[in-house]
Amino acid sequence: MNIILLGPPGAGKGTQARILVDSQNMVQLSTGDMLREAKSSASEMGKKVEEVMARGDLVTDDIVIGLIREKLIGAAGNGFIFDGFPRTLAQADALGTLLGEMGSNLDTVVELRVDDDALVSRITARSTCASCGEMYNDQTKPQPVDGKCSKCGGTDFTRRADDNEESLRQRLMEYYKKTSPLIGYYYGKGVLSSVNGLGEIDVVKTEISQVLNQF
Ligand code: AP5
Ligand code: MG
Numbered sequence: 001m002n003i004i005l006l007g008p009p010g011a012g013k014g015t016q017a018r019i020l021v022d023s024q025n026m027v028q029l030s031t032g033d034m035l036r037e038a039k040s041s042a043s044e045m046g047k048k049v050e051e052v053m054a055r056g057d058l059v060t061d062d063i064v065i066g067l068i069r070e071k072l073i074g075a076a077g078n079g080f081i082f083d084g085f086p087r088t089l090a091q092a093d094a095l096g097t098l099l100g101e102m103g104s105n106l107d108t109v110v111e112l113r114v115d116d117d118a119l120v121s122r123i124t125a126r127s128t129c130a131s132c133g134e135m136y137n138d139q140t141k142p143q144p145v146d147g148k149c150s151k152c153g154g155t156d157f158t159r160r161a162d163d164n165e166e167s168l169r170q171r172l173m174e175y176y177k178k179t180s181p182l183i184g185y186y187y188g189k190g191v192l193s194s195v196n197g198l199g200e201i202d203v204v205k206t207e208i209s210q211v212l213n214q215f
Helices: 013-024 031-040 044-055 061-072 089-101 116-124 165-179 181-188 201-212
Strands: 003-006 027-030 080-083 108-113 126-129 135-137 192-196
Touching: 003 013, 003 181, 013 027, 013 080, 013 135, 013 201, 027 031, 027 061, 031 044, 031 061, 031 080, 044 061, 044 165, 061 089, 089 181, 108 181, 108 201, 116 126, 116 165, 165 181, 181 192, 192 201
Parallel strands: 003 080, 003 108, 027 080, 108 192
Antiparallel strands: 126 135
16 A cells, blocks of 8 residues: 655654554655755765755755655565655656556555644654654653653654744745645545544544555
């Protein structure tokens, strides 16, 4: 099964993708994580995208489509979760073509519906375990009091360079201008499902499972 998790910054795409990886043995393909990895490896491409990401703008279609193509070739697993991809109509068309070339297809697009107020507080409160990527939130899922990640025991926690109010405003603007048209695009293709992303993490997880159980 191949699915897209679609939603604005902070909607819970990464959180729900990780839950699906653990519970369904699916493969998470997050272009944001791939780009951050390129940035920290100081590759040519990483240097090129650093400023763009810090500002909250979208990286060019060519770069992200190239990253996804690379990951799809030779990947195995019980289906893909596209997290943060596609983000433009051109990326959505390219994904359709790539899956078609693999003899595969997209089963469903799960839109996580949230409101902007919730997003600001979620994003500014987020931190991540530097070792395993487990996500924490100062309000809803604080880092363990013993200072050790509950998943891997790591003691180093990081905050993203673009998790500040100014970059978030720009990320939201990019979402509404360039990514939200995908809701209509996938509705038109008959593959759109929507869940309420404002519920607690476990409640959202259950709603997503109910959608996926139909396939
Ligand atoms: P990316 O990394 O994809 O960031 P994003 O889309 O802005 O989304 P986030 O990762 O911030 O949010 P999320 O929905 O994953 O929420 P999370 O689960 O972490 O992209 C970053 C940048 O890379 C872009 O701005 C762009 O520059 C570039 N880029 C990436 N992909 C690209 C593409 N395809 N094309 C062009 N450029 C691209 O949750 C957030 C917080 O809320 C966490 O603390 C979590 O614990 C908490 N939380 C989650 N769910 C709940 C809940 N139900 N209730 C309470 N708290 C919750
Ligand atoms: Mg994410």
